[in-house]
Amino acid sequence: MTTADGLAAPPRGVRPADHLSVGRSRRRRADNLRGWLYCAPFLLAFGLFLIWPTFYGLWMSFTGTSLAGTNTQFVGLDNWTEALGDPQVWSSLVNTAWFTLLSTIPLVLVAMFLAVLVNIGLPGQWFWRLSFFMPFLLASTVVSQFWNWMYNPQLGLINTFLGWFGITGPAWLQDPNTAMIAVVITTVWWTIGFNFLLYLAALQNIPDQLYEAASLDGAGGWRKFLSITLPQLAPTTVLVLVLQMLASLKVFDQIYQMTGGGPGGTTRPVLLYIYEVGFTGYRLGYASAISYIFFFMIIIVSIAYMVIASRRSVKA
């Protein structure tokens, strides 16, 4: 049985099984059972750990459930009205959006820039990939520890470096003016490798002929970039943009680890507020309501992407 046998799939109509009308219903029955059995282990986990919590969380948002398991009574829309009127919910949503904006832009543009540079084909490919991609493999805690140390006001490398030029650097993570920027820089450093890879792959898939033709027309490097590379990268850019937005909206790790949401709540994203309300403040029900408000935001972004993507594929 070599793979050459599979060179061309037979047309649908002549599939042997379709001729075997005898025993078809028995086969169907068996397949019914087998299909569900094969899916059963996954479905069990899927149902228990994804679907059930999704609906159970919604239910919890209508109760006063606490961490200690008391107060499970129904409270109607109380949690929801409280959440919508809670200034900290709004400020954490604003922080989340702000972080998403600040991080997504460089994570798309810088990733593209790096990929274009690496794709020129300079020597040292292995080294470039290692440098830009490796941080992506690190756990958030490791990244945060590295950068907390970089940002240390007195002992950190950044302020030491600035000091060589006579600049007194700020207390990056403790200063409300710089804390968010500092977290964003760390995030770009940490996760750019992934977008970089996607861009690199997309660049390598651009047919050489396009560039050759452009060269014949006398187009320069910059002109080729604008008229060939950028348009060819457009689908990847849409994908990277949306993936990045969805990932940035869900930020928790590095902010919890680096600033704890501070100073004064200026970097606290909504997931951190959910954590604080639910686990630090024992109010699981209220935390659930905030979770769902956030969920709707994510769904809106997702749907927006799907609309864009489907419009694109219709055009294509």
Added chain:
Amino acid sequence: MMHDSSPAGTRGSRSAPPDGRPARDPGGGTFLGRRALMQGAGALGALGAVGALSSCAGSSARAADDIAFWHLLSGPDGVTMGEMLDGYMATDGAASVTQTVLAWGAPYYTKLAMASAGGRAPDLAVMHAARVPGYAPGGLLDEWDLDLLGEFGIRQEDFPELIWEKMVVDGKLTAIALDSHPFVLYYNTEIAEAAGVLGDDGLILPTDNPEDFRALALELGGKAPSGYGLSFGYLGDGSNQWRMFSTYYTQLGGTIELPVGGKMVYQEELVVETAEWILSLIDGEVGNPGHDGGTAISEFATGGSGAFYGGVWESGNYKSQGVPFDMTMVPGVFGEPAAYADSHAFVLPHQMSPDPERRRNVHAVVAELLKNSISWAAAGHIPAYSPVVEDPAYAELVPQSHYADAVDHLVYDPPAWFSGSGSDFHTYFGNDMQNVWARRVDPLTGWNDFVARINALLLKPTPM
């Protein structure tokens, strides 16, 4: 790339599965059921293999003389606790205690609550006593056995009354206090001497009214390199703002109640008076108007200012910095002195099925630590266990013995599920009152913002 890695030639075929994909059934339906079942069982078997691993890790699997102990004491406190535990473990028949240190404040309390809710909590933990009343009713803490403690020589009468009250919640002995750590006044003895405000006994002159106290602070400031008599750090530190406020508000006779379902009870005119008094201490003349905790500490530690408001736990830091200092209760300028305080207390986080033998060992550990808490006093805390404080050895500790009478004037947080050290109550107080201290809003505006948030919390059913 998925496409490339698939077997050769498939690229050309349709990727969508055609309807009516043949599915042959050579073995017949009856066999298949069994086969499929076995396949499923195989997958479950893989799960089971992992399951075997998980059973060996729960707390109940440990030996009775292996005690898991959580606390939030780091720095000098952590060192002292480690030494005290080493001391205990060196005794005959001692259990082995493994300490886990988590970051102070919310991270610690969050983890402790989650562990207790999960029923696999550590055997022993430290909590702030003021947090216990809000925490215990949810069933997250187990009760101490006073009889068992008695066997190890620990009795109710060994604790000061104000502290014992904090140890009992709803009639149950829930916490065993190790210490009380009040908010006190530190003063630089060299500056004080130069300013001529030391008495014959070498202690700072007593003051019992606001005018005298201010005059004294100005005297100190006159001799202090920074020009400030007092250091108080408050920026970004809700807890420290609350300690200061609570101290003077209580001196003025103010009280606060936090009835669940009701509204916060307080005396408005006393609130304003307290706030204005504090503002007069950080007016740029007596004290720096814009310090955070760290700068205030370093101002005093480097000998820059005459006096410093802070918790007793800073004393270890100042000792190692070599600044000449003494400590006293915050003088009662409005009447009786008051010392805002909290206590480190031992609690038994809830376990679903505690091992009686291990529980017994835990009681023994705590008894031993209490009896040796003279070492704990080295870090500045006042031991809660009276026999230690009454011992002549304690009277020789300086400056510890100079503020030991604070135990008769302790003021804890008003009980509520959201109050206590490092709680939301402190955070909210800091968020709203910081604007008052920074002179952005008038005292009553800031206070009313704070009260509104607390009232919103009170309207919620207590989650515990």
Added chain:
Amino acid sequence: MSAANPTTVTLTPVVPRAAVTARTASSKRRRGPAPARIAAFVILAVLATAWLVPVLWAVLTSFKTEAEAAAMPVTIVPDGGFTVAAYVKVLSEGLVPRWAWNSFITSAAVTLITVTISALAGYALSRLRFAGRTMLITLIVASIMIPGQILIVPLFHLMLNLNMVDTYWGIILPQVVAAPMVFILKKFFDQIPFELEEAALMDGASRFRILRSIVLPLSKPILGAVSIFVFIGAWNNFLWPFIVVNDSNLMTLPTGLQTVISAYGIQYAQNMAQAVLAALPLIIVFMFFQRQIIKGIATTGIAGT
């Protein structure tokens, strides 16, 4: 939350081709004029160095004594030379080896279970025509929209009720639900020509046997890619293990490093030594399997990040 937090992206259209491998682009077209190439090289070199500095600085610190790590002014190379004292201390006294073991066990279990149940389900959805199949596919695809992070509250509550808080099981199980992986595998199986199985079916082989001896061997690349992605995700996952584990003996490397502090205050060299130790396993694996990892992440990452 890696495998537990799928996103909405559909899997077929934009999956990058194998191009992201070590196949160098050196033979490629856009060889600009030499000055431009030199400029590009310099920019890249500067950026790559900047990218490596935080890691190098951490490594450097980890080989200093505590006193030198905290010395002012900051020195790059300590006067007293380098020392491994911080590593010795961390490895002998801390819980790092224990956490590494926990990370390994739980990540391996997550990978094993995820790949097993996803392959079974993916095969069924690809090959078996059973009632409800279309509905299942729709459900699984739709579920990709649910961000796992918002489920921490109900999931924790569920774990309380299942008595799985502070157990390995509690860490592992919620991470094995990886709808995108099911979908990726289904798509892959769809592309394996059916004729290969047909003959075996004719010969009387069971479905399971076919899956095991024909389909899975042909799927090694994709299984490898999925495994790598799931393993790395589980190894680095922070939020869920952080929520479900409180017992320091059961923590994974990322959660332990974050949660447990030294009783003796902040110790910079030891902190960095811990972080470097925690980073090391994946970096070493990456050095050896750069191609496969890059491939695996590019293939599956789109669906799984």
